[in-house]
Amino acid sequence: MPRPSIVAIARATESPRNLIITIYGAFVRDLGGSVTVAALVRLLGELGIDGAASRSAINRLKQQHLLERDERHGRPGYVASASLIELLRDGDERIFGSTHGAELTDGWLIVVFTVPESERDQRHLLRTRLHALGCAPMSPGVWIAPRRTEGDVRRMLVGLSLDRYVSMFVGDYVGFAELDRLAEAWDVAPLRRNYQRFITRHRRAAARGVRSPAAAFSQYVPLLDGWRHLVFEDPGLPDALTPHAELRREAFELFGAAAQALAGSARQHVVETIAAGPG
Structure with a gap:
């Protein structure tokens, strides 16, 4: 089972699970990386999350291997796993960097793929992750995005072993329809x-x-x-x-x-x- 992506995590706001990840990303990883269950539940309570929901979300994150047990404070607690640290790093630049749009002169990334029908679960995963990274379909097997997404798309494809289905190209728009028609794909x-x-x-x-x-x-x-x-x-x-x-x-x-x-x-x-x- 592939690990959750930072994009998937980002899609649902203010769920207990997402708030825990935000707390780890914004504070805990720079404060030794570990926090007790009691402190985490107390912090979530200040955000309107009750204790039962908090503990349930902590348990789900543990099952997804995003949190690991830790008792360095002498009490039950959790530390961010290597997978969660990687996810947080993936998100930092996008969250704290400039969100001005891409430049038209930057060009476009084109992703072309063919996945056998016998592997349709992989095809669904590929489409889901491409969509999450800001790509859009021009046709079922041809997706497009601003060129600056190339690095994120490449890392995703290689990390999930989906690169074997894909050919990637970069280029400029040269015609013929009005360029704003392109935006209709999103x-x-x-x-x-x-x-x-x-x-x-x-x-x-x-x-x-x-x-x-x-x-x-x-x-x-x-x-x-x-x-x-x-x-x-x-x-x-x-x-x-x-x-x-x-x-x-x-x-x-x-x-x-x-x-x-x-x-x-x-x-x-x-x-x-x-x-x-x-x-």
């Missing part, structure tokens, strides 16, 4: 609404200010989780082909400012919670 209509929701929600949160490290934590984790969802949902098409380009820039600026304002205090709260021991 379903980007929901993105305008989703960017606007993100802006509205987190602008209101920013207007309230930060009263304490605990409040910063409760604002910062949903901010990160929501932003991760957006940047993995957005295929990163050039601005000229994207009806939500202005909202994308506005959301990116809001995220950057809010993250800078909240991250330090939120980290302080996590440090204090881990150090506090059983509550």
Whole structure:
């Protein structure tokens, strides 16, 4: 069974499982890598997740080999596995880097594949992962994406041993239909609404200010989780082909400012919670 992708993780916002991964990615991996179950459940409780749901999500992540048992604090806890650390690293650049669209002059990646009918599970996996990385079908076996996705696509294909089905090309658009027809291969209509929701929600949160490290934590984790969802949902098409380009820039600026304002205090709260021991 292939390991979950960072893209698959990013698709569902504010589930207990995703919030745990956000907490590990934003705080725990830089604080020794391990946290007790009690501290993790307490932090999730501050995000509105009850204890039963928290423990169930921890157990699922353990079964997926993303968390491993650890008792370095003298109490039951979990450390991020090598697989989870790799997933978090995969996501860092996309989450914290610029989300401006690709340039039209960058060109395009074309992925051509043929998978035997007897291996249709592999075909489904290939299509699912291509879609998750921002590719779109021009026909059943020909998918396209901005060229800058080439590295991510290549790593995915090799990592899942799907490269044997695929030929990849890069090139420029030279005609004949209007270029904006190309964007119809992607379903980007929901993105305008989703960017606007993100802006509205987190602008209101920013207007309230930060009263304490605990409040910063409760604002910062949903901010990160929501932003991760957006940047993995957005295929990163050039601005000229994207009806939500202005909202994308506005959301990116809001995220950057809010993250800078909240991250330090939120980290302080996590440090204090881990150090506090059983509550």
